Amino acid sequence: MDVVQVLASATQLVSAMVSAVGALEQAASDLAEAPRRLQVLEDFVSDLDALTQQSRQRHAHKLHGPQLDRQFQSLGRLMDQLRGNVAKARKVLQGSKGKGKGFARLVRSSVVGDPLIKYARLIRDDLNQWLELQELTQSIGNVIASTARSTPSLVRVKSEHGYPVSKKCSYVRELLERDGAHRVVLIVGLSGIGKSCLARQIASDPPLSFVDGAIEIGFGRWCSRAACNGSRSEYHKRLARKICTFLVKIGSMTLKEETGIDLDDVCCLLQTALVGRSMLILLDDVWEQDIVDRFTRLYDNDCRYLVTTRDEAIYEIAEAEKVEICKDDIKEISTEILLYHSLLSAGELPVCSTLVVDGP
Numbered sequence: 001m002d003v004v005q006v007l008a009s010a011t012q013l014v015s016a017m018v019s020a021v022g023a024l025e026q027a028a029s030d031l032a033e034a035p036r037r038l039q040v041l042e043d044f045v046s047d048l049d050a051l052t053q054q055s056r057q058r059h060a061h062k063l064h065g066p067q068l069d070r071q072f073q074s075l076g077r078l079m080d081q082l083r084g085n086v087a088k089a090r091k092v093l094q095g096s097k098g099k100g101k102g103f104a105r106l107v108r109s110s111v112v113g114d115p116l117i118k119y120a121r122l123i124r125d126d127l128n129q130w131l132e133l134q135e136l137t138q139s140i141g142n143v144i145a146s147t148a149r150s151t152p153s154l155v156r157v158k159s160e161h162g163y164p165v166s167k168k169c170s171y172v173r174e175l176l177e178r179d180g181a182h183r184v185v186l187i188v189g190l191s192g193i194g195k196s197c198l199a200r201q202i203a204s205d206p207p208l209s210f211v212d213g214a215i216e217i218g219f220g221r222w223c224s225r226a227a228c229n230g231s232r233s234e235y236h237k238r239l240a241r242k243i244c245t246f247l248v249k250i251g252s253m254t255l256k257e258e259t260g261i262d263l264d265d266v267c268c269l270l271q272t273a274l275v276g277r278s279m280l281i282l283l284d285d286v287w288e289q290d291i292v293d294r295f296t297r298l299y300d301n302d303c304r305y306l307v308t309t310r311d312e313a314i315y316e317i318a319e320a321e322k323v324e325i326c327k328d329d330i331k332e333i334s335t336e337i338l339l340y341h342s343l344l345s346a347g348e349l350p351v352c353s354t355l356v357v358d359g360p
Contacts, residue, residue, distance in 0.1 A: 024038055196285065
C-alpha cells in the first residue's frame with residue numbers, strides 16, 4: 001500500500017466514523033443502545049490507529065519528506081484527540097449504570113446538557129476538521145501543480161541552431177509520452193550521425209508531463225573503463241564527478257561539496273535529489289551500460305532517460321525503447337537544415353543540393 005492509498009484508506013475510515021458518531025448521538029438517551037454504538041466507534045479508532053502505525057513503519061524511510069511527515073503528524077494529533085474524547089464518553093456511560101443513575105443523568109442533562117452528546121459532538125468536530133484539512137491540502141496541491149506545469153523550468157537543454165523537428169523527433173516524443181512505456185529511450189547510431197542533436201532537439205521542448213523540465217549530462221569516452229586503462233577506481237572517480245556536476249545543475253549540491261566524494265555516496269545523494277521529481281534526463285554519449293543502470297535503479301521519481309550511444313552492448317539493454325538513426329533519417333534532417341540556412345523552399349533548391357545531402 002503506497003502513501004496515497006494509506007491516506008485514502010484513512011479518509012474512508014474517518015468518514016465512516018462520522019456516521020458512527022451520528023448514530024451515537026441518536027442513541028445517547030438509550031442506555032441499552034449507546035454502549036454498543038460507542039463500541040463501534042472505539043473499533044473504528046482502533047482500526048485507524050493500526051493503519052497509522054503500520055503505515056508509519058512501512059514508509060519510515062520516506063519520513064524525511066516534509067509533506068508526508070506532516071500528514072502522519074496530523075493523523076497522530078487526531079488519534080490523541082479521539083482517544084481522549086472516546087474515553088470520556090465511555091466514562092459517562094459507565095457512570096450512568098445502576099439504579100437511579102439513569103434518572104440522575106436525565107435530570108442533569110436537562111440542566112447542563114447531556115455530556116455524552118457533548119463528547120460525541122467534539123469527536124464529530126475533530127473528524128470533520130481533519131477531513132476538511134485533507135480536502136484543502138489536496139486542492140492547494142492541485143493548484144500548485146497546475147501552476148508548476150505552466151511555469152518554465154530553470155533547468156533547460158538547448159537545441160542546435162536550425163535543427164529541424166523531424167519525423168524521428170516526433171516518434172521519440174511519442175515514446176516519452178506513452179503511458180506504461182520503458183523509462184529509457186536509447187538513440188543509437190554511428191559517430192557523428194546526429195544522435196546528440198536529435199536528443200537535444202527533443203529535450204529542448206520536453207513533453208508537459210515532465211514538470212521539472214529536462215537536463216543534459218554529457219559523458220563521452222573520457223567516462224569509460226577503456227579511457228581509464230581498465231582502472232575501476234579511476235572510472236568511479238570520473239563518473240562521480242559527472243554526477244556531481246548534474247547535482248550542482250539541479251541545485252542539490254554546491255561546487256564546494258563536490259570534491260572527493262565516493263561514487264556510492266554520490267549515488268545516494270542522487271537518489272534523494274530526484275525523489276518526487278519528474279524530469280527528462282538526457283544521458284549523452286554513454287560508453288558504459290553501468291551508467292544507465294545506476295540511473296534506472298533510482299526509485300520514487302517520475303524521471304525518464306533519453307540515452308545516446310554508439311555502443312552496441314548498451315543498445316542490447318532489454319528494458320528500453322530502442323531508436324536507431326538510419327541513412328534516410330539523416331537525409332531528411334540534412335535537407336531541412338539546408339532549407340533553414342539557405343532560406344529557400346524545397347522547390348528552389350538547386351539540383352546539386354542532392355549531392356550535399358546524400359554525401360559522398
